[in-house]
Amino acid sequence: MGIFDFLKTKKVNDETFNSSQFQNEILAFALWKFNETNDYYKVEKELWGIQDFDLSEKQIKIIIEKLKVFNEKKN
Structure with a gap:
């Protein structure tokens, strides 16, 4: 483990x-x-910018799709 490994996102x-x-x-x-x-x-950009961990593109797309489904059911 390098000296700056703790700075890497997880x-x-x-x-x-x-x-x-x-x-x-x-x-x-x-x-x-x-x-x-x-x-x-803008939500997708926020998900990309979360500092504590690094979501993959696939994971972000899944969250956006779930958000769309949730919003459709709400309306």
Whole structure:
């Protein structure tokens, strides 16, 4: 382990990403950002910018799709 390894972002593995707790928390974050902006693209940018971990493009797309489904059911 290098001296600056602690500065690297941590990738979210699929097991963690697929857990219901993680899904609920990240979806709540996405919903909060969507309610502020009403723009899926801005929510996607927010998800890319989360500092504590590094979501993959595939993971972000899954969250955006779940957010769209949630918003459709809400209306």
